[in-house]
Amino acid sequence: MSFSCNHSLDGSFPPPPVEDRGPKRLLQRLKELKGINQRITADLQLSRSETRSVADLSLSESNSSLFCYPLEEALATEAVTTMTQSLNDASNILGCSKLILPDYLLHNISQQLLHLAVSEPCGLRGALIDLCVDRGGQGAPCTVDQIAVDATLVPTFHVTLVLRPESSGLWSKVQKLFKGRKSPETSARHQETLRFSTSFRAIKRKLYCSGALLIEECC
Helix, strand or coil: CCCCCCCCCCCCCCCCCCCCCCHHHHHHHHHHHHHHHHHHHHHHHHHHHHHHHHHHHHHHHHHHHHCCCHHHHHHHHHHHHHHHHHHHHCCCCCCCCEEECCHHHHHHHHHHHHHHHCCCCCHHHHEEEEEEECCCCCCCCEEEEEEECCCCCCCCEEEEEEEEECCCCHHHHHHHHHHHHCCHHHHHHCCCEEEEEEEEEEEEEECCCCCCCEEEEEC
16 A cells, blocks of 8 residues: 655645745746736737728728719719800800800819719719809890709709800900901801800709708809
8 A cells, every 4th residue: 555745744734835935036027017018018009000090091981982083073074075065056045156165164163063062972973063154234144054964863962053254354355356347247147256264153052951052153
């Protein structure tokens, strides 16, 4: 029969070993705490970096969806092209034989349409545009055309663009000079050329809710 050596002579168990509380043990514990603290700090920095990256990506996607993304720019360009054609087709209604539309005016119209469509749920696709020409003091503006940017979509906002014939400057003076030299017969056969100003008025009205009209003077 074998006996265990773990018992003392009086039959009791030996006391547990005394924990080493010397300087070495204290330094080791301090190193462990330092390591834990460094890991926690690294985890926090990584978490903040990931959160910031996600936020930046979300903001970037939001900005790209609101400002000047390719589809909206293409729609604006197409709408301006349609307006140009409509104005040329309406030259007889406007009482002229030729229209001059400055490139700067067409660019401003395109940018204004993008600006007005930014806050709309369907973007520029939801625009219904009334194209008008100001008659000066001769009554209400002349409506040239009504353009639905996307005819398959129910419009969400209405825009009235009021273009202005150029009434001052060198071009107007040259026109008057040539007009004064023409005979009545020539004037009857050849009406004057109409040049548009680079300034115009844009009036926006939402169609899905009630609210005040937004009127902007564009130069």
